[in-house]
Amino acid sequence: MIVFKVTMGNKRKIINDPVFGFITISGNNVLNVLQHPYMQRLGRIKQLGLSSFVYPGAVHTRFLHSIGAMYLMQEAINQLRMQGQNITHEDAEAAQLAILLHDIGHGPFSHVLENSLVEGVAHEEISGWMMQRMNNEFGGLLNKAIDIFHNTHHQHFLHQLVSSQLDVDRLDYLCRDSFFCGVNEGTVASARIIKMLNVLNDNLVVESKGIYSIEKFLVARRLMYWQVYLHKTSVAAEQMLINILKRAKSLAMNGIQIQGSNALQFFLHHDITKEDFNTNQTLDMYAMLDDSDIWSAIKMWCTHPDKVLSLLCNAFINRKLFKVKILNEPVDVKKVAQLKLSYQKTWNITEEESDFFWGIQSVSTDTYSPSDDRINILYNDGTIKDISDASDMLNINVLTKKVRKDYFYYTLL
Amino acid sequence: MIVFKVTMGNKRKIINDPVFGFITISGNNVLNVLQHPYMQRLGRIKQLGLSSFVYPGAVHTRFLHSIGAMYLMQEAINQLRMQGQNITHEDAEAAQLAILLHDIGHGPFSHVLENSLVEGVAHEEISGWMMQRMNNEFGGLLNKAIDIFHNTHHQHFLHQLVSSQLDVDRLDYLCRDSFFCGVNEGTVASARIIKMLNVLNDNLVVESKGIYSIEKFLVARRLMYWQVYLHKTSVAAEQMLINILKRAKSLAMNGIQIQGSNALQFFLHHDITKEDFNTNQTLDMYAMLDDSDIWSAIKMWCTHPDKVLSLLCNAFINRKLFKVKILNEPVDVKKVAQLKLSYQKTWNITEEESDFFWGIQSVSTDTYSPSDDRINILYNDGTIKDISDASDMLNINVLTKKVRKDYFYYTLL
Amino acid sequence: MIVFKVTMGNKRKIINDPVFGFITISGNNVLNVLQHPYMQRLGRIKQLGLSSFVYPGAVHTRFLHSIGAMYLMQEAINQLRMQGQNITHEDAEAAQLAILLHDIGHGPFSHVLENSLVEGVAHEEISGWMMQRMNNEFGGLLNKAIDIFHNTHHQHFLHQLVSSQLDVDRLDYLCRDSFFCGVNEGTVASARIIKMLNVLNDNLVVESKGIYSIEKFLVARRLMYWQVYLHKTSVAAEQMLINILKRAKSLAMNGIQIQGSNALQFFLHHDITKEDFNTNQTLDMYAMLDDSDIWSAIKMWCTHPDKVLSLLCNAFINRKLFKVKILNEPVDVKKVAQLKLSYQKTWNITEEESDFFWGIQSVSTDTYSPSDDRINILYNDGTIKDISDASDMLNINVLTKKVRKDYFYYTLL
């Protein structure tokens, strides 16, 4: 077959990223991990789930986010080496693999799934199981990456780059999500922040001239939370999808026929708990699920005989989403009763069923958590301060306050 | 229900576009069309089909492209009005609706579908039928838009803005595709070009100082064709998908059970011709199809008993795409015979079946077509020249030359 | 002269701005004002004075800033009209002229001049006098613009657009300065903020969904202050320039010959007070001054026999700027005495003269001033809150705190 043989040689693979430009794949190990079906699956799962109902450009995938975070890891490692840190070639690769795989366990519409089909199993746990499976397949290639991920690697700062309040995960997703949403205000000066990184006593620190960039990073993150991640319309759309999947599951468990892909059927017909993931089958099924199964099924359910299911699915597919009001005081129970009654009458459904068409969802976030891995500022004289002390603008009380909003969502008749 | 009533008032709707920024929906008619299930469907169809295999950021939808083109239409109308053209409010709206709907008939992986499931029916025709259906639903609201689309409106230049060699469709997709691919070189100065537009004798013209921008537009378009639209890996991926769907259809037509959504099953089990679209059912089924049906089905077909189907589907899902070589001379038939034989032996398949794993695909494009609606340059003295005469760089021979490449694609064993 | 006659027609003039793209000159009145020598002079004065010592891209002019602010004024007026405000054509033009002229009185290195050559005369006053002169020349054309500038126009919100804590001046300069400095973090979503503007009771308000954008605007402004406007190296360079001009003036006033342009000589040889501006000559001389006079003179002064002057000028021209330390405690007077002594010995100068080579400069800024024109947030229910109350992040104490830094600058021997 000489004529068709392709000499791959030692050509570097380059990926064209609209956010960071050319990203170089650093070697064959990384390339092989990128090619694994588990990673390829992330290319079929949107990073921001249902946000594209609000920001139609926000259809970028978890695959690209992982690659972007890997790029920032390369940059961070370069920077720390220039600052004098010894990072071996193997550890640098492991750090890249760790960040590449940090989200491997995400399912489609992750938060939704965790509230409907795989209740009580967090995607972080699934990530761990999937990494383990891949590591077995690759004959231990991921040992160091898994150490970094689980913070059992001897260089603690590598773990901090993967997971802390100033990790490359956040530095990528804030840039990337604001880019694809078109919300320029959420942009973060990732390159600048990385140029300010250093390590002191095995801990990541930011040089003091970077204070304003960190302040801006925290403010941008907060803005993205309220303007994108917790946008009331996205949250309401998620609730609608949760209700759809709950209803579908309850029908399936009651023996009513319901269409869908094999993988989706599996999760509709079984109550899945953590223990189930001990079997290969559950993880295999999970690995087959992506956004397309959900969308394809919901379109079919638009004509399902169950009225609740078909009403919700039609609304979802055709973007007749729940209306949302922000509650400043407790909801008026009499009005809610009236509302439910109107649903019952209009569609001839039970009171219990009317609860699929409205609800209250609380969302909250803080800007900075003093209990997590801190963001440390390094001064020229060698002293260290927590960002909440170093900043003259952001005081700790404001920063760590959990801001909460209560969304009342309902169907407009 | 007073408490929950939402006064919509005359609030303008604004869409946040990462490419052009804020885009204003000009009124309720446009809003209603945007909300129509046919339009919403475009939000589930990627603009660039399988290009995300090569450019992982290129996952933007046909929905957003349509909105971007509508925005450029607004800008173009503003410009022409400033130049003194009379364009009524109704015609301006109709032009926006026409461009919004110009791609309404696209199916998932459009080109693929036209070569597998709905052979012999072009998406342009389907667009016409869908617009007609929508127009009936909206009680004639789209009459003028359809006139503009079909070039039966009395202002010819409005049709040219929708469909010509310098229409807002191209101005948007070149900007947008290059943005999401991260191929900055494909960017087109849409804003600048629009500022140079004028109308002479009911024909769109470009003022002479815009010559260099037009040259750059043509060069950028050509670059995007070879670097993105006709990228050998994308083309090969499309061929793989065509082969998958053809095989699936042939199995289905032979009575072999094959999984998939209702809509997909419909097209797998029927030979659809133009005439079939006279029935509402065919169009309804078509309108239910989107990218998710294809992906979801192919994942299931990975375990189908038919070896050809399952081999192709596994390769596709896990991005083990065909290898591609550009042929500079006719393919060596002996080598091909050897290749086919090796497939037959390896997988124990027939010779006929071995043809699913390789092929030759010719692609070609020109930069400028002298037979289509020309790009006319207007000089200060009132004379008009075709861009191919006006440009001192681009001579007509080069511009209109059809460049063709022959891709030989095959499976690497 | 027929052959050379140029028909200007009613062609709109367009200016190409790297920050906002195409900016349209709205009519001949604006064009004439732009062509006035006073406006053209702003094209020879850098917006950021000596910041290019730190950010070498920051060489943009006050002329371009004025045009950018005019563009945002056009956008703001469009927005308010869409919100239902009546703004006449004349008032819209006047608002554009007002913002175009708002900085007309700036001299080269404005802050420097006010501390050396024209002590006790603020550029705002000079702006007023220059506008008056232009208005006389233009036969009253600027009456309304001057009313808006001085807040005597009946529509108060137009003045607020020119001058308040959320005026188009700030919206432009934050965008523009961050663009040319390459400090992306200072970027402000001007377009988005303008889309959120409304008017209530003749006061500019921001719709509540714009809160996060306003927070980001305030944070970005603060960042730009510390990272650019009050950067220690820029501040020290300004002090060096002040010392140069003070020394040159003292030499000139003592009858020592000193080279320089006529305009510069005028200000070196006279103690100029406000009253002097009553004469046309003073304003004429002022209008002839720009950055080039200062640079050209300092180069010549490098070889002046006065040691203090030539030392400072050489240091300035060749960017051997003062070193700067941020004082966290009062400066050590003994060490300063030592320092001065070393200057005296090294250069054989008097103690008094040694003070030209070091100093302490305090800089300070707040983020939001509760005593100025407030930033008001408008809620859907019609209520209004000050941004410091509306924001759950920015509390009033933090926002209004004057942050001060003391820079100790000195010459490194």
Next chain:
Amino acid sequence: MIVFKVTMGNKRKIINDPVFGFITISGNNVLNVLQHPYMQRLGRIKQLGLSSFVYPGAVHTRFLHSIGAMYLMQEAINQLRMQGQNITHEDAEAAQLAILLHDIGHGPFSHVLENSLVEGVAHEEISGWMMQRMNNEFGGLLNKAIDIFHNTHHQHFLHQLVSSQLDVDRLDYLCRDSFFCGVNEGTVASARIIKMLNVLNDNLVVESKGIYSIEKFLVARRLMYWQVYLHKTSVAAEQMLINILKRAKSLAMNGIQIQGSNALQFFLHHDITKEDFNTNQTLDMYAMLDDSDIWSAIKMWCTHPDKVLSLLCNAFINRKLFKVKILNEPVDVKKVAQLKLSYQKTWNITEEESDFFWGIQSVSTDTYSPSDDRINILYNDGTIKDISDASDMLNINVLTKKVRKDYFYYTLL
């Protein structure tokens, strides 16, 4: 002086560039060269001379362009090392120094000066002399850089990076000039092109997949020539400045007093030839000249008793530039005679003097020069083709055609 001692340590210096982001100064040698008065002078000379009359953002300096080109040199060296080229640390530094200094001999409004004050001396020669002077000062530090500059270094491709048809000079200035002008169409994918570079037989080559980028590069360059560098208004402004300086020189040589800085006076009062640069004085005076001398003098000359000089200077300062028409046929001599007569009558000047107020200037450029260092395309099979053969769009006849335009410029009475 302990308290004020500043430990510089081995901190890397970083420059913030709005075009390329953070640029790292690679070491103390480069830093020292950057600090040299000759380099600092480039910070007072605009890259695009009078283009800011047309594009008001185009005020960036030659200093920043040199730094940008140095950055691209760093990138190119990284790329070639990854391709397997051996480039020593010393040679890499020398290449950076060579490109940093490649424009060191430019005077203010370079082209203008060469046509008025220092006739017959090209800036390239002056660059050579200045580098030599600097090399003497630095004790031979620049030996290798000068070798690369003059193409006497053993690695020819390093010279090609400094000076060829695809050098980092062009890659920077196309990006940078289009950025500051706001002419996005001129942007060049520098990063992408550099990723395609390789070396074959000591010659720079571009890998074949970069063909489209090279085509776009050539087209963008051509666009920038006609839209910016040879813009008729800029060219006419240059002619006005040439006439001003010629007139001023002729007055000075005739013993008429004329104001201006020492350095400018030197060149006004002497006929400078190449030989004069053998003396240190001439080079010293040249090194003192920058844009500020020209501007400051012209403002003073506005009131010079010589009518020709004052008329031209007033027009120049207040942007009443020559009008320009593109000649498509020889100018009508009778009309010109009429025009000159009208100038003579209006201003009471001689016929000879009337020639200062009009003229004809021919400008021309080609896109690609087949006689210079070629752009070579490397194919996967190891063959090399000239870009004019490799491209199927750009044929050699079109590419190498010198396009010429004749500008007739005159004063509108």
